[in-house]
Amino acid sequence: MDYRKLLHIPQKCASRLVNHHLSWLGIAACLPLLGTATAFAVANGAKETLPEQVRQQQVIERLALPEFHFSDSQTRYWRDEAVKRGDTVARVLNRLGVRDNEARAFLYTSPVAKDLLKLKVGATLTVQTNDAGELFGLRFLQDDDNGEQLLVALEKRDGKWQASADPVAAESVETVRSITLKRGAAAELAAARVPADIRNQLSEVFSDQFELSSLKPGDRINLVYETMVYAGSSIASGNLLAVSIERAGKLHQAFYFAHDSESGAYYDSEGKPVKKGFSRQPVASAxxxxxxxxxxxxxxxxxxxxxxxxxxxxxxxxxxxxxxxxxxxxxxxxxxxxxxxxxxxxxxxxxxxxxxxxxxxxxxxxxxxxxxxxxxxxxxxxxxxxxxxxxxxxxxxxxxxATNALPTPGLSKTQLAQFDAKKQVLSARLDLLQNIPVNVAQID
Missing domain, CATH: 2.70.70.10 (Glucose Permease (Domain IIA))
Structure with a gap:
């Protein structure tokens, strides 16, 4: 027997298998099965060895935070703080983190400062500081027991602290607020930093129709009022110029109209008085x-x-x-x-x-x-x-x-035309506030 022929049999079979098109189809059909078998073998082997190869350990370590230091920034900025019952200027400065010993010494020793720096509950103390707690200026309005409030200024001049009540040039700017109630109106207005005198004016504008305390969550208040600004900081509030209140789906609006340089009153969108007021004034025809x-x-x-x-x-x-x-x-x-x-x-x-x-x-x-x-x-x-x-x-x-108690006079034809012109400007402000989304309107 010729054994050399037997050696050529596998070579011929392999050649036929490679050259026959059905053979390639068979190999392709088997590939997924081969992959599954391989994967099973690997996974099965991993399942048996995983618990021995992977070990978990919990490590707890306390890390020390870096020590915090105030920056050495000399940038100055103004801050407002409401005066509370029992407050002194020094106590308010403590609450604001002011650590200026030179200024404190002046407050305690200067007879001028002691005479001027008397605070009333509800007043606003405005201070100028930097990040390090240094004091550069202080301002507030002080009662003089004569129906007047004096603007008191404490500031450093030529390296020395001085307290004064010198004349200053203040300007009036419009301030707007939009509030959608989630709780009582009084709390929401205070949280939105609406000044106390503006809140009191607002509470009286519609008092003949409803109490401000009757507003419910979901009701909305839009305000335009005057703010008196001196040296870039507010020092007082002026008139409430316009207000719209959406109460239980009904809109109430009021617009301030000045009768002359000294007095004015509130009227609705048609120019009719919003508030009746007292039946008479204290001095007839004056x-x-x-x-x-x-x-x-x-x-x-x-x-x-x-x-x-x-x-x-x-x-x-x-x-x-x-x-x-x-x-x-x-x-x-x-x-x-x-x-x-x-x-x-x-x-x-x-x-x-x-x-x-x-x-x-x-x-x-x-x-x-x-x-x-x-x-x-x-x-x-x-x-x-x-x-x-x-x-x-x-x-x-x-x-x-003039806006909260005195009888409100009707408007003449000339005054009504003037009122309509002013109302259009203020209505545009209120409409803009009304169209601001709630989550944006409440950010100041």
């Missing part, structure tokens, strides 16, 4: 000689916040109660002179100052009716001449008597 808000004090020649309005009237002119109420103060004071205060309801009081004398039977604790004579125009206290200083306070905060 003009308002000095309005509510910031002005230059005629005696001290410094910037003042006038907390009421002044009526120009001759000495001896009768002063009447504009509405029923209780006499809570009948006294003589240094600034106000002869003064009477009447409480008309739980939150509203009126004050009458510089009177020559009191009306018959006017004593603290008594009652008065609208039209009763409570005193006579005079010039007692700190006064430049005969006039009546008249204040309206809501929750003990002064508000503009």
């Amino acid at each position: 003009r308002i000689s000095s309005g509510f808000g910031l002005r230059m004090h005629p005696i001290l020649r410094s910037l003042r916040m006038h907390s009421g309005i002044d009526y120009a009237a001759s000495a001896g002119t009768p002063i009447v109660a504009p509405a029923d109420g209780e006499l809570v103060k009948v006294a003589r004071e240094n600034g106000y002179g002869n003064v009477v205060m009447i409480r008309h309801n739980a939150k509203l009081t009126t004050l009458y100052a510089h009177m020559r004398g009191f009306g018959k039977g006017i004593q603290a604790g008594g009652k008065v009716k609208a039209g009763d004579v409570i005193g006579y125009v005079g010039s007692t206290g700190r006064s430049t001449g005969a006039h009546l200083h008249f204040e309206v306070r809501v929750n003990d905060q002064p508000v503009d008597p």
Whole structure:
């Protein structure tokens, strides 16, 4: 037998297998099975060896954080802080993290600073500091017990600290706020940093129609009001210029219209009075000689916040109660002179100052009716001449008597045309606020 022929058999078979097209189809069909078998073999082997090869261990280690240091930045910025009950300037500065020993020494030792730096609850203290807690300036409005608020400034001049009440040039700018309620209106307005005097004005604008406290979550408030700015920082608020309140799906709007340079009132979109006010004014047929808000004090020649309005009237002119109420103060004071205060309801009081004398039977604790004579125009206290200083306070905060208490006059055709022009501008502001998404509108 020729064994060499047997050696050529595998070679011939392999050649036929390679050259036959059905052979390649068979190999292709077997590939997935071969892959599965291989994978199974690997996985099966891994399953048997995994617990022995992989071991887990938990390691806990405390890492020390790097020590934090204030930066040495000398960038200065202004900060506002509300004055709380029992606060002193030093206590407020502590709360703000001011660590300027030189400034503190001035506050404690200077007789000028002690005389000027008297704070009232609810006032705003504005301070200029840097990241290191150094103090560069301080400002706030101080009551002078005469219906005026004096702008007090503490600043460093030529390397020395000084406290002063010098005249300053302030400007009025418009401020806008949009708030969708998630809780009570009072809390939301405070959280949005709406000033206390603006909040009090707002609470009275629609008081003949509804109480602000009646607003529910989901209701919306849009505001446009004046902010008085000095050296880039707000120092006081002016008038509430426009407001829209969406309450239970119904829209309420009010727009401020100035009758003259000293007084104004609120009207709806059609020019009709929003608030009725008292039935009469304290001095019949008298003009308002000095309005509510910031002005230059005629005696001290410094910037003042006038907390009421002044009526120009001759000495001896009768002063009447504009509405029923209780006499809570009948006294003589240094600034106000002869003064009477009447409480008309739980939150509203009126004050009458510089009177020559009191009306018959006017004593603290008594009652008065609208039209009763409570005193006579005079010039007692700190006064430049005969006039009546008249204040309206809501929750003990002064508000503009012309917009919150006095009778609201109707508008003439000429005034109505002027009102429509101003309303269009303010309506555009309110519409813009209304169209801002809620999550954006509440970011200031």
